[in-house]
Amino acid sequence: MIVSKIGGSSLGDKKCFMRFxxxxxxxxxxxxxxxxxxxxxxxxxxxxxxxxxxxxKKAENKESFLADFSKIENRFLEISEGLACFxxxxxxxxxxxxxxxxxxxxxxxxxxGEYLCAITASCLLNYTFIDPSLFMFFDSEGKIDEKKSSCAxxxxxxxxxxxxxxxxxxxxxxxKIKTFPRGGSDITGSFVSAFLHAEKYExxxxxxxxxMAPPCIYPNSSKIDVLKLENLKILSHFSNGVFNEGxxxxxxxxxxxxxxxxxxxxxxxxxxxxxxxxxxxxAGMGAKKGIGETMLILLAGKVTGDGLFAAFLLNCLxxxxxxxxxxxxxxxxxxLIFNISKYDFEASFCILYKVAEQxxxxxx
Ligand code: ASP
Numbered sequence: 163m164i165v166s167k168i169g170g171s172s173l174g175d176k177k178c179f180m181r182f183x184x185x186x187x188x189x190x191x192x193x194x195x196x197x198x199x200x201x202x203x204x205x206x207x208x209x210x211x212x213x214x215x216x217x218x219k220k221a222e223n224k225e226s227f228l229a230d231f232s233k234i235e236n237r238f239l240e241i242s243e244g245l246a247c248f249x250x251x252x253x254x255x256x257x258x259x260x261x262x263x264x265x266x267x268x269x270x271x272x273x274x275g276e277y278l279c280a281i282t283a284s285c286l287l288n289y290t291f292i293d294p295s296l297f298m299f300f301d302s303e304g305k306i307d308e309k310k311s312s313c314a315x316x317x318x319x320x321x322x323x324x325x326x327x328x329x330x331x332x333x334x335x336x337x338k339i340k341t342f343p344r345g346g347s348d349i350t351g352s353f354v355s356a357f358l359h360a361e362k363y364e365x366x367x368x369x370x371x372x373x374m375a376p377p378c379i380y381p382n383s384s385k386i387d388v389l390k391l392e393n394l395k396i397l398s399h400f401s402n403g404v405f406n407e408g409x410x411x412x413x414x415x416x417x418x419x420x421x422x423x424x425x426x427x428x429x430x431x432x433x434x435x436x437x438x439x440x441x442x443x444x445a446g447m448g449a450k451k452g453i454g455e456t457m458l459i460l461l462a463g464k465v466t467g468d469g470l471f472a473a474f475l476l477n478c479l480x481x482x483x484x485x486x487x488x489x490x491x492x493x494x495x496x497x498l499i500f501n502i503s504k505y506d507f508e509a510s511f512c513i514l515y516k517v518a519e520q521x522x523x524x525x526x
Pocket of ligand 1: 198211330344346347
């Protein structure tokens with residue numbers, strides 16, 4: 163059985179929903195579906211979760227949230243039009259609006275994007291809607307009580323072998339909805355996969371997998387076919403968040419294989435495993451801002467633990483007159499971090515990328 167988590171960018175409008183149905187139905191192993199809230203349809207569009215947050219903030223400050231709320235209404239009415247759940251969506255929207263007027267319960271409000279999305283998806287697929295409040299139990303420390311939660315979900319799964327689950331939230335011991343951090347539907351997907359011992363956790367999104375370098379920094383880098391989950395964690399921590407960092411730990415702990423893939427293209431994505439047969443010497447690269455006017459560049463992979471390799475990279479940068487301000491090991495696992503001036507960032511990244519790519523192909 164496969165757990166498929168669908169990102170919000172693949173559920174932005176009615177057309178996406180219809181294509182999503184085709185994709186899910188094309189593999190009968192896709193029995194448990196986790197959904198995010200509808201995301202952007204075009205680059206300057208708004209995500210439903212952002213609109214809900216904005217509504218809540220406005221309501222809290224006693225400002226009118228109606229303009230933002232009508233964008234949410236319109237989106238869900240468009241998506242659910244013609245489906246059997248249309249009237250239900252209408253009445254759920256009314257309840258959310260009333261709750262907003264009270265403005266007391268933020269987690270409940272901001273989780274409603276996933277909630278409405280899952281109701282619609284379950285209706286479209288003819289799968290059972292399962293609310294996370296029935297099984298995703300937070301303990302008093304704010305962590306998921308895995309034993310209690312997995313028992314409850316397994317019981318539900320025996321009863322309802324095809325289900326759609328809203329991502330991003332669970333329930334606290336006081337009976338109130340509690341959300342995960344932003345991007346938390348990935349976490350729901352990881353927990354659900356672990357609780358049900360899924361053969362694979364498929365994370366469907368708008369990119370076709372992970373790339374050697376974040377495309378926003380280095381376009382056209384090569385796609386990673388297989389990588390170690392630990393390296394995915396280092397890369398997620400550093401880079402632009404194709405996959406939620408916290409969601410990786412759950413997969414490592416429970417040894418669940420992950421595939422990050424494009425929802426609609428059908429091509430193979432990036433597989434991430436706890437122990438791949440041939441652990442990659444170089445897994446990929448990432449970058450983030452350092453302190454002050456500095457940038458940090460990360461290289462992840464087995465070889466980064468080798469002092470000679472580090473010295474070689476340092477030499478490559480020095481040969482191009484780049485001053486390396488510091489070099490350190492990643493605290494999570496196999497990773498090497500270079501600290502350089504932001505003015506040297508692009509040149510340094512290119513140099514390191516070229517070495518990494520050659521190394522990967524056995525040319526260095
Ligand atoms: N909708 C939530 C967010 O935008 C959770 C998610 O998409 O994973 O952060």
